Amino acid sequence: MAGIWSLIQWFQVFNKLKGEVVTTEFVIYWGQQTVKTAIMVTAPILAVGMIVGLLVGIFQSVTSIQEMTLTFIPKMAAVILVILFLMPWTLEVLTDFMHNMFSQMSLISR
Secondary structure (H helix, E strand, O other): OHHHHHHHHHHHHHHHHHOOOOOHHHHHHHHHHHHHHHHHHHHHHHHHHHHHHHHHHHHHHHHOOOOHHHHHHHHHHHHHHHHHHHHHHHHHHHHHHHHHHHHHHHHHOO
16 A cells, blocks of 8 residues: 555656646556456456366365376466467457556646
């Protein structure tokens, strides 16, 4: 939380020097958008890793196989496949976010 407040204070000091004011609402909005975008991009990957880990754990419990690499390899393969499958969507989400952010930069720098 201290990082967010120092960022807000930095924006206020920077913009007082320019004679403009970036409100705290503006900074909080972009902080929220950043967190929302990060969650949207990472949630499918983390969910697949968690589900595959749970299924492998259940399989290990049922068969009494306690091999450490048995949990790592399927999770790694599933996460790589999900990343490759969702790459176009991920790039679209990140591109839209950056386009919105760069379009707001023109409003700040007036």
